[in-house]
Every structure is written in structure tokens, then in C-alpha cells.
Amino acid sequence: MIAEQGTKKISPFDEMENPRVIEAERITRDDLLALAHGEAIAIVVRDYCPQDLCARATQQLLQDSLYGEYANVPGVHKWGLNTYEGLSSKEREQHYFSEAVAAVQSLRDAWAPYLSPIDRLRLELQEGWPGGANMEHLEGNPLFVGQARVFTEGKGAIPHQDFLSWELEDLRREDRSDGKAELLTQMTANLYLQTADEGGELELWSRGYEHAEYDVLRASADSYGLNRDLIPEPAVALKPTAGMLILSHASRIHAVRPSKGRDRAAVSFFIGVRGTEQPLTYWS
Ligand SMILES: O=C(O)CCC(=O)C(=O)O
Numbered sequence: 001m002i003a004e005q006g007t008k009k010i011s012p013f014d015e016m017e018n019p020r021v022i023e024a025e026r027i028t029r030d031d032l033l034a035l036a037h038g039e040a041i042a043i044v045v046r047d048y049c050p051q052d053l054c055a056r057a058t059q060q061l062l063q064d065s066l067y068g069e070y071a072n073v074p075g076v077h078k079w080g081l082n083t084y085e086g087l088s089s090k091e092r093e094q095h096y097f098s099e100a101v102a103a104v105q106s107l108r109d110a111w112a113p114y115l116s117p118i119d120r121l122r123l124e125l126q127e128g129w130p131g132g133a134n135m136e137h138l139e140g141n142p143l144f145v146g147q148a149r150v151f152t153e154g155k156g157a158i159p160h161q162d163f164l165s166w167e168l169e170d171l172r173r174e175d176r177s178d179g180k181a182e183l184l185t186q187m188t189a190n191l192y193l194q195t196a197d198e199g200g201e202l203e204l205w206s207r208g209y210e211h212a213e214y215d216v217l218r219a220s221a222d223s224y225g226l227n228r229d230l231i232p233e234p235a236v237a238l239k240p241t242a243g244m245l246i247l248s249h250a251s252r253i254h255a256v257r258p259s260k261g262r263d264r265a266a267v268s269f270f271i272g273v274r275g276t277e278q279p280l281t282y283w284s
């Protein structure tokens with residue numbers, strides 16, 4: 001899981017020396033490299049998308065047939081597809097792949113005739129990263145990109161890490177690698193569509209745990225996340241506002257504080273890093 005990039009290592013399991021937050025107007029090469037190398041804990045772009053266009057897109061997504069509840073997390077809703085549910089059996093997988101590209105196009109349509117901020121971000125990753133960027137594929141099929149997640153009043157996410165390699169291990173996908181290099185670290189992009197007046201902060205920690213250690217620290221044996229009493233305090237808590245983009249580390253610990261007064265909605269995708277000369281890949 002640890003690789004040398006020149007003299008710089010890419011690993012989410014090392015403590016960051018300086019967990020700084022970069023404020024920027026767009027996503028650039030230097031900031032992306034700093035994030036991937038653990039020299040920054042987040043990149044924040046305050047007005048990535050005009051608020052009125054975000055509000056219009058939100059209305060469209062909430063009325064769409066792909067909008068619904070997570071099977072296992074009451075009070076958290078989603079629009080779009082995700083790998084955990086979509087790839088959990090062979091039958092579901094066929095359905096997932098048959099819908100993935102059409103769902104990407106529906107997300108684009110929610111911003112039409114303007115450029116979707118998710119497409120803008122995909123292009124900025126492609127232009128900025130030394131090895132370019134592309135959709136993540138499994139056996140030649142592109143994965144869906146751009147799931148929206150809605151935390152209703154009082155809902156949040158406990159401290160957790162997201163790592164596709166762990167997920168595919170859990171789903172027992174032996175054919176996962178497709179001959180590609182190993183995933184070194186996973187970042188996450190969240191474009192906030194609507195935010196609560198109170199709460200809803202994104203908490204970020206400066207390190208991640210390896211899989212075996214993570215299992216020991218789980219809130220319960222079948223919980224997706226960690227027991228907060230067993231881990232240190234977060235390094236930062238960022239308060240999202242509508243139209244804001246935050247790139248942060250998915251395979252380091254992160255959590256969402258419960259929202260008060262209003263649902264909190266974001267479109268989100270993961271960004272896999274296999275090395276600076278390898279393309280970044282994205283999926284939800
Ligand atoms: O909604 C957020 O701020 C973060 C959600 C999350 O857990 C993720 O992007 O991996």
C-alpha cells in the first residue's frame with residue numbers, strides 16, 4: 001500500500017505533518033499533488049457552482065426516479081448508484097452497469113444548458129493531474145460518477161474511511177484489479193448543493209488506519225465506522241455552504257456532524273490515486 005513517488009510517499013496511513021486546508025478558486029496540479037501526498041488535508045473552492053443552479057439541480061434530482069433511501073442507513077437518502085449496493089451480487093451488477101452511463105447523463109442534465117460542476121471537476125482533474133484522469137472501470141465497464149447524498153435533520157456520518165480495495169474485498173471481487181496498478185490512496189470530492197444553518201460540518205482527521213486496525217476500532221462488529229472514544233480528535237471541522245466544493249481524503253478518517261434545521265445535500269465522488277504518472281480514476 002506504500003509507494004515512493006520520487007522521494008514522496010503516497011499513503012493514507014501516515015500521520016500528516018501539516019494538515020493545512022488550501023483555499024482555491026479552481027482545482028490545480030500543485031494543490032492536487034499536495035493533497036494526494038498528504039501535505040494538505042483538504043482543498044476548498046468556495047463558489048464552485050452558483051447557488052441558484054445548485055438549488056435547481058437539487059430540485060431535479062430529488063424528483064427523479066433514482067432518488068431513494070439507503071437500504072441500511074435510515075434518514076440518509078441518495079440519488080444515483082453506488083458501488084457498495086450496485087456490485088453486491090452478479091444480478092445487481094448487471095443492472096448497475098446497464099444504468100451507470102445513463103445516470104451520469106441525467107446528472108449532467110440537471111445543470112443543462114450550463115456545464116455541470118461535476119463535469120467541470122472531472123475536466124480539472126484530467127487537466128491537472130500528471131497522469132490525467134478517467135472513469136474507474138471494472139471489467140471494461142465504467143462505474144457511475146456523481147452520487148447525491150442527503151442527510152435529513154439530525155443525521156450525520158460517524159468517523160469512517162472509504163477505500164474501494166476494502167469494499168471489493170468485502171464483496172469478494174477477485175477480478176477487481178483489471179491489470180491496473182494498486183490503489184494507493186482514495187480522495188473524495190463533495191459539491192454541496194444545500195446546507196443546514198447549524199451542524200453539518202465535515203470533520204477530517206490527519207491519518208487513516210490500516211484494515212486490520214480499523215476492524216478493531218469499529219463502533220460495532222457490523223458498523224461501517226469507528227468508535228469515536230477510541231480515536232483522537234479530528235484535525236479540522238469544515239463548514240460547507242451551498243455551491244462549495246471540498247476535496248479531502250476518503251481513506252483517512254472523516255465524519256459528518258448531524259445537521260439541524262434543514263436537509264444537507266451534496267453530490268459526491270471518490271478519486272483513486274495509483275501514482276502521479278497513473279491516471280486518477282473516479283466513481284461513486
Ligand atoms: O458529506 C460529506 O461532507 C462527506 C461524506 C463522506 O463521507 C464522503 O465523501 O466520503
Ligand SMILES: [Fe+2]
Nearest residue numbers: 161162250254
Ligand atoms: Fe465517507
